[in-house]
Amino acid sequence: MPSHETADPVFPILIGDIGGTNARFSILTDATAAPMELPNIRTAEFPTIDDAIRQDVFQKTDIRPRSAILAVAGPIQGDEIPLTNCPWVVRPKQMIAALGLEDVMVVNDFEAQALAIATLGEDDREALGPMNASPTASRVVLGPGTGLGVAGLVYAQGRWFPIPGEGGHVDIGPRSARDYAIFPHIETIEGRVAGEQILCGRGLVHLYTAICIADGVTPKFTDPKDVTEHAEAGSDAQAMETVDLFVTYLARLAGDLALIFMAKGGVFLAGGIPQKIMHALRQPQFRAAFEDKAPHTEMMKTISTFVVTHPRAALAGLAAYARAPSDFGLATRGRRWTTR
The missing domain is CATH 3.30.420.40 (ATPase, nucleotide binding domain)
Incomplete structure (x- = not known):
């Protein structure tokens, strides 16, 4: 052994x-x-x-x-x-x-998610935007949950090959004037703002806290569930902006990964958070931020994006492998x- x-x-x-x-x-x-x-x-x-x-x-x-x-x-x-x-x-x-x-x-764990997106049916995903996915083209899955997982999936020689990595730890940076006001207040890792510092449960709280500091407001919430629930209810301005910006930053990173893998088979959002913020993901801002990749904006419009809705997708992927390695x-x- x-x-x-x-x-x-x-x-x-x-x-x-x-x-x-x-x-x-x-x-x-x-x-x-x-x-x-x-x-x-x-x-x-x-x-x-x-x-x-x-x-x-x-x-x-x-x-x-x-x-x-x-x-x-x-x-x-x-x-x-x-x-x-x-x-x-x-x-x-x-x-x-x-x-x-x-x-x-x-x-x-994200190899298992990659196995899942190779095998799950249409009933186990919800499309965000156009449905143009090629059945054997490369795919990407990323999942904000406790952390931020990323994996690729490539089809070759009649088989699907999952590609694991630590893509959740790539740098993520500001673009807009509002971003530049908020990012100095985001908690860093040795000076870096990695994707996982924003795009996961604790990252959602980091983002909310940074927005409050930028606005001169005392943060009220320390649990990501409280942030998302108050955003959904429209009862807290900073919580609402947190979820809006979370969706924008998630879309930007998803677009980056789509470019890296040329993921014409689709980009899939897994993990625990996307299903909890489906209302926000369905809004036009997600696709707008995903496609905003000049000089490749037109190509990005052809790449499909999905939310994985299967409640145990990783187990389903592992089961598919166990049945037919x-x-x-x-x-x-x-x-x-x-x-x-």
């Missing part, structure tokens, strides 16, 4: 999407069965992922998985895999020994541990 064998994971397979705040699990008993869904787990309620699986997976079913495929929010290097926004550390060798598994595979070019080297 880790193994580079090409043998597929054996059923039943435990599928997990481990985020900074929530962990979601399902069990796939065979390649044709629908996944057995399990309740969401709050990561803060368990000291380790092994404890969470023992107490909130194994105690909920008599089915004992032989394999596990886990998507985690963080880079995968070595036998100990820390999560970016959660104190859990995934230790595949320990999981095999302690949980009776034969095979553990760990992928980036050969349909995807998912790298396993250094990321799969097995006793077989």
